[in-house]
Amino acid sequence: MNPESRYLQELIIAELSVPTAFDVDSEIEQRVEFLADRLRKTGAAGYVLAISGGVDSAVGGRLGQLAVERIRSEGGQATFVAMRLPYGVQADEADAQRALQFIKPDETLDVNIKPATDAMVESVRHAGLGDREDFHVGNIKARQRMVAQYVVAGARGALVIGTDHAAEAVMGFFTKYGDGACDLTPLSGLNKRRVRAVGERLGADPETTGKVPTADLETNNPGVPDEAVLGVTYDEIDDFLEGLDVDEKAASTIIATHHRTAHKRAVPLAFS
């Protein structure tokens, strides 16, 4: 990596609060406490999180469940609600069920996002969705999942957990106000391999921690691996975020994507 890339790498690592050292047990303790403390401070009734079958929501969900159990062990009241939000029938539904077995949520709610997604697609189609319709519909799916979670959070007086972590944040790899919308992000600062390590330590099934990451948003092409879209591998992103040397081509892709997606990590630009 050239000196400029090295310099930008350091800035990005600092911006995303990726720690140099990683101790899995203390990460788990601090992140469960982060979630428990938010409930103590806000008086919220618990947490809501959509569970896909991927490792991020499995880990975020288990941390949420452990946090509400901590509140209850102190004599308080709190509940974790896991939401299954398939678009029709999900090809990897078995993975989602495996994640739920690991999380052991207090409650699981199933909501099919297909009718709402399809209705929105029909209603906006006359505006012209262009030649990337499946891509735009994917973002509608992510936003319908946001709507479903916020309905339940509102009704229960609960907060919505987000699964954003450093490896996604650096690439802006989420739908703005879709899966990017949430009340707090307990996985912040972790790269992908550290999310997996937390999952392993918490006892997640190896099939969950080893599952190929996918946004799984395209109807005509389910389960496209994130790495096929990102243009870099998670290992390269993870190495970059740990301050390691990666090849210049990967570094410049990460740095350019980080720059281009700055608006997705920021609050809306206000007039001043």
Ligand SMILES: Nc1ncnc2c1ncn2[C@@H]1O[C@H](COP(=O)(O)OP(=O)(O)OC[C@H]2O[C@@H]([n+]3cccc(C(=O)O)c3)[C@H](O)[C@@H]2O)[C@@H](O)[C@H]1O
């Ligand atoms: N410079 C700027 N300043 C302020 N706002 C700006 C902007 N440029 C675009 N925008 C706004 O942002 C919008 C584009 O952002 P957005 O709507 O998010 O859309 P976009 O970033 O184009 O697409 C979302 C990407 O995230 C991926 N994704 C989504 C969901 C989950 C996961 C996953 O990992 O599971 C991945 C998905 O595969 C896709 O590649 C524009 O339509 C515009 O409204």
Ligand SMILES: Nc1ncnc2c1ncn2[C@@H]1O[C@H](COP(=O)(O)OP(=O)(O)OP(=O)(O)O)[C@@H](O)[C@H]1O
């Ligand atoms: N089919 C789905 N059902 C329920 N929730 C979903 C679904 N797809 C995505 N989500 C929600 O959107 C979030 C973002 O998706 P993302 O793919 O980044 O995470 P993941 O599926 O948990 O893990 P991975 O990135 O390894 O696939 C998920 O963590 C989950 O909360």
Ligand SMILES: [Mg+2]
């Ligand atoms: Mg996924």
